[in-house]
Amino acid sequence: MNLQNKVAVVTGAGSGMGKEIAKLFAQEGAKLVLADIAEAPLNEVAKEIQASGGNAIPIVSNVAREEDIQTMINTAVSEFGALDILVNNAGIMDKMTAAADVTDELWERVFAVNVGGPMRAIRKALPIMMKQGHGVIINTASVGGLFGSRAGAAYTASKHAVVGLTKNVGFQYANFGIRCNAIAPGGVETNIGADMADVDMSALGMQRAMVGMGLNPRMGKPDEIAKLALFLASDDSSFVNGTVIIADAGWTAY
Numbered sequence: 001m002n003l004q005n006k007v008a009v010v011t012g013a014g015s016g017m018g019k020e021i022a023k024l025f026a027q028e029g030a031k032l033v034l035a036d037i038a039e040a041p042l043n044e045v046a047k048e049i050q051a052s053g054g055n056a057i058p059i060v061s062n063v064a065r066e067e068d069i070q071t072m073i074n075t076a077v078s079e080f081g082a083l084d085i086l087v088n089n090a091g092i093m094d095k096m097t098a099a100a101d102v103t104d105e106l107w108e109r110v111f112a113v114n115v116g117g118p119m120r121a122i123r124k125a126l127p128i129m130m131k132q133g134h135g136v137i138i139n140t141a142s143v144g145g146l147f148g149s150r151a152g153a154a155y156t157a158s159k160h161a162v163v164g165l166t167k168n169v170g171f172q173y174a175n176f177g178i179r180c181n182a183i184a185p186g187g188v189e190t191n192i193g194a195d196m197a198d199v200d201m202s203a204l205g206m207q208r209a210m211v212g213m214g215l216n217p218r219m220g221k222p223d224e225i226a227k228l229a230l231f232l233a234s235d236d237s238s239f240v241n242g243t244v245i246i247a248d249a250g251w252t253a254y
């Protein structure tokens with residue numbers, strides 16, 4: 001077991017990649033605090049893990065809210081006595097909205113969740129990890145955080161910000177035994193598209209962004225991302241820090 005007795009917090013654990021990360025980490029022996037804004041699916045995941053002998057505490061949280069971040073991280077420390085691994089996975093799309101059509105509301109919401117969430121959780125986690133002398137932070141970025149048109153303007157900019165945050169934290173805290181890396185998934189079959197009902201189908205929205213979709217060899221499965229998260233969370237990746245690992249079946253290699 002690669003994560004025996006490690007304490008991990010996973011955000012966005014009620015669905016998609018966060019759910020698979022939570023399940024795999026539990027199988028590998030981690031004790032988990034699971035956070036998600038959606039209560040019912042979050043509780044389902046926690047129950048599933050508990051039913052198979054794992055240790056998981058669900059905490060309904062909006063990662064954009066400071067109080068919720070405080071509760072989430074404090075729970076790991078008060079219930080399990082440590083914070084070894086933080087997975088900032090919760091994120092939302094932007095309906096593929098083109099730059100000319102972005103509203104302040106959309107921009108602020110996407111940044112509050114996708115960038116503010118990881119920033120707040122990292123800010124809270126770092127002093128704990130520094131005191132412990134070790135810690136691992138994994139942020140879910142996106143190939144949209146490395147390339148220009150996998151989503152709308154707000155999502156693309158937010159995931160580029162996650163990449164910058166990852167590199168900054170990875171370097172700045174390297175001498176404290178802390179590693180911070182990001183995963184950049186390509187297209188993965190999750191529920192993230194559920195929010196795409198009134199997607200921007202204009203020539204500069206979805207249509208333009210999807211021009212490169214034909215180059216995508218295939219969609220990924222959430223458990224394929226979970227395996228990468230496990231590698232980054234475990235000591236197997238002890239020399240990997242401040243970087244972004246792409247998992248996209250080769251989509252961006254063209």
Ligand SMILES: NC(=O)c1ccc[n+]([C@@H]2O[C@H](COP(=O)([O-])OP(=O)(O)OC[C@H]3O[C@@H](n4cnc5c(N)ncnc54)[C@H](O)[C@@H]3O)[C@@H](O)[C@H]2O)c1
Nearest residue numbers: 012014015016017037062063090091142187188190191192
């Ligand atoms: N699916 C893809 O193709 C893809 C590709 C690249 C990156 N990503 C990123 O992967 C991460 C996980 O997404 P997914 O594809 O598994 O999607 P998903 O929608 O299946 O899961 C995301 C989870 O995050 C939760 N969430 C949303 N807003 C939240 C908030 N404010 N506070 C707490 N929880 C919140 C949702 O309730 C949901 O359970 C996201 O950061 C996303 O941007 C997804």
